[in-house]
Amino acid sequence: MLGLWMIAGLAHVRKQEEAAKAEERPEGKGDKDKRHNRVYMDDRSWVNRRTKAALRAIEQWRTFSSRVGLKENEGKTQIAAKGKKCKEELEKQRQEAAIEKSSIKDKVEVLGVITAKTRRKWPKREKERLQEATRRADRLSTLQVSRVVKRVAVQTFVLPKAAYGWVARVPPKAEVGKLTAAVWKAVRKPRPAAVPLAEVLEGRDLLTLIATRQFSIISRLRKQEKTPWTKRPQGGTALGCLRATLGGLGWTLVSPWKWRHGGLKETLQIEEADKGKHLIRESYRYQQLRKFLGGKRREAKELKGTVVDYCKYNVGKTRRRTEAVPEYRAVAMGGVPSPAVMEKGGKEENCPHCGKASATHEHVFWTCPLAGWEGEPPQDRFVRRFGWYRYSQTSEENDNIASHMEGVVKKIWENRWGKRKTREAEDLRGGGE
Numbered sequence: 144m145l146g147l148w149m150i151a152g153l154a155h156v157r158k159q160e161e162a163a164k165a166e167e168r169p170e171g172k173g174d175k176d177k178r179h180n181r182v183y184m185d186d187r188s189w190v191n192r193r194t195k196a197a198l199r200a201i202e203q204w205r206t207f208s209s210r211v212g213l214k215e216n217e218g219k220t221q222i223a224a225k226g227k228k229c230k231e232e233l234e235k236q237r238q239e240a241a242i243e244k245s246s247i248k249d250k251v252e253v254l255g256v257i258t259a260k261t262r263r264k265w266p267k268r269e270k271e272r273l274q275e276a277t278r279r280a281d282r283l284s285t286l287q288v289s290r291v292v293k294r295v296a297v298q299t300f301v302l303p304k305a306a307y308g309w310v311a312r313v314p315p316k317a318e319v320g321k322l323t324a325a326v327w328k329a330v331r332k333p334r335p336a337a338v339p340l341a342e343v344l345e346g347r348d349l350l351t352l353i354a355t356r357q358f359s360i361i362s363r364l365r366k367q368e369k370t371p372w373t374k375r376p377q378g379g380t381a382l383g384c385l386r387a388t389l390g391g392l393g394w395t396l397v398s399p400w401k402w403r404h405g406g407l408k409e410t411l412q413i414e415e416a417d418k419g420k421h422l423i424r425e426s427y428r429y430q431q432l433r434k435f436l437g438g439k440r441r442e443a444k445e446l447k448g449t450v451v452d453y454c455k456y457n458v459g460k461t462r463r464r465t466e467a468v469p470e471y472r473a474v475a476m477g478g479v480p481s482p483a484v485m486e487k488g489g490k491e492e493n494c495p496h497c498g499k500a501s502a503t504h505e506h507v508f509w510t511c512p513l514a515g516w517e518g519e520p521p522q523d524r525f526v527r528r529f530g531w532y533r534y535s536q537t538s539e540e541n542d543n544i545a546s547h548m549e550g551v552v553k554k555i556w557e558n559r560w561g562k563r564k565t566r567e568a569e570d571l572r573g574g575g576e
């Protein structure tokens with residue numbers, strides 16, 4: 144695999160370097176017109192059973208890299224052998240090949256992959272990178288900018304940093320959890336919201352992102368027929384890793400390079416990289432919706448017996464509306480407790496329309512005579528609770544329900560907090576940017 148990457152960008156590198164050299168020495172011009180260009184290439188790794196062959200790879204690379212004008216950081220070379228005998232052999236051959244002694248390491252640090260059959264320790268640098276991504280998210284949460292700006296910043300500066308380099312491994316769950324929490328803090332999940340619903344609408348799950356990247360790498364390699372299919376998923380290979388993640392997301396293997404998702408009724412094929420990445424994200428959202436419905440939250444229990452299909456078109460429409468309207472975002476994620484719920488928590492609060500005590504969600508949104516809703520409440524109980532777009536309604540009905548619920552949320556918030564400066568009020572100002 145690495146062999147392919149090595150060749151892939153070379154024509155480009157060579158061209159860039161030639162152009163750079165020409166530009167660095169403009170004819171007849173002084174020093175102030177001098178410009179420096181640099182092209183960076185990433186790490187390369189080789190594994191070989193024979194010491195000689197492994198060392199030859201280094202030598203060949205060095206020759207080649209000087210030919211195309213790459214500047215190597217020789218200090219970063221790491222060579223390791225397994226077992227006492229091989230280590231002795233390596234030391235002998237190293238001297239013959241005139242390779243620095245400092246390059247010989249006990250353990251090779253390669254990020255994102257496994258380098259030994261035994262259980263591998265988590266390299267410090269992988270950990271540091273994830274921690275740095277988490278710190279970035281933490282810093283974002285203290286910035287005085289709107290949530291929309293923060294969301295873009297998370298997508299630009301936090302997740303790519305965290306997702307980088309996981310070719311044949313995934314990060315430990317605990318660290319992913321810390322990052323997820325920091326990201327949600329930065330983009331301000333409505334406090335009482337149901338996490339899985341928030342994940343369906345706005346989630347940026349790191350493991351899903353890593354899986355889409357692995358899918359796209361393998362898809363590219365597959366086109367060159369560089370990746371053979373192996374019957375049993377193997378740990379430490381990109382394919383094994385991807386297969387495990389896909390299984391966890393509800394994909395069943397139907398034949399080599401082809402998966403089927405019963406819930407989504409979709410087929411995933413390695414040849415279709417872009418569609419595949421999209422479907423992997425969809426299966427994550429699907430899974431999160433199921434997780435919510437099977438969960439312990441009061442709203443989920445109330446929905447027992449109701450069929451809630453996942454329909455991607457309408458989830459997309461719902462998501463886009465949540466991006467634009469903070470009140471809708473809050474109710475769609477389950478983040479607007481009713482006055483009755485607030486009362487249970489010890490805070491006295493009445494219906495914002497009629498002043499009734501113990502006003503439930505159903506009352507304030509649908510049945511209160513002063514709520515402003517004409518006619519029967521929507522049939523779909525999931526819609527009545529969260530206002531999502533659904534196929535069972537026309538698009539006009541969907542829009543009406545959403546804007547009605549937004550208006551009620553606004554009244555609840557005004558009644559609850561008055562003109563006090565609240566997190567939600569800040570969202571109101573920042574949300575529409």
Ligand SMILES: [Zn+2]
Pocket residue numbers: 494495496497498499502506507511512513
């Ligand atoms: Zn009322």
